Amino acid sequence: MEAVIAEGWSEFFVAGAGALAALAGLVFVALSINMTRILASVGLANRAGEALLLLVGALIQSMLCLVPHQPAFWLGMELLAIGLLLWVFASIIEVRNFSRLREQPLASKLSGFLCSQIATLSYMVAGGMLLAGMAGGLYWLVPGIVFCIFTGVYIAWILLVEILR
Secondary structure: OOOOOOHHHHHHHHHHHHHHHHHHHHHHHHHHHOHHHHHHOOOHHHHHHHHHHHHHHHHHHHHHOOOOOOOHHHHHHHHHHHHHHHHHHHHHHHHHHHHHOOOOOHHHHHHHHHHHHHHHHHHHHHHHHHHOOOHHHHHHHHHHHHHHHHHHHHHHHHHHOHHHO
């Protein structure tokens, strides 16, 4: 089966790749500006690493979807593999942070965990559906990319603004 990227999808993935690259750059700038404070704060370096992981992972996913004439099977394999890797690493970071951030409210800890889970699991669903020959699998990339952008903006805000309070 030929790749299932329709005209409208290519525009979505180009826009997503641009936004994700810009946000990843913003997180890098925030890290370089406030490195001392970030390292002194419990769990913040892990959160920054997770944000970069999710943003770069979503960027790679978007770029893979733009490869011309790629068979849907291979795109599904790539999305599934990258989603699985992102899920494993993001889950490890979240579990470590959960135990380190004892004084933080439960809602705060759960929000980061849920955002990373929704993002990474949606990539795996998209990949699995494409492997099964279902073109609708691409729709599952939308929440993944949206949650990665949300997480990236949230962490960038913390690293640039909240850390100075």
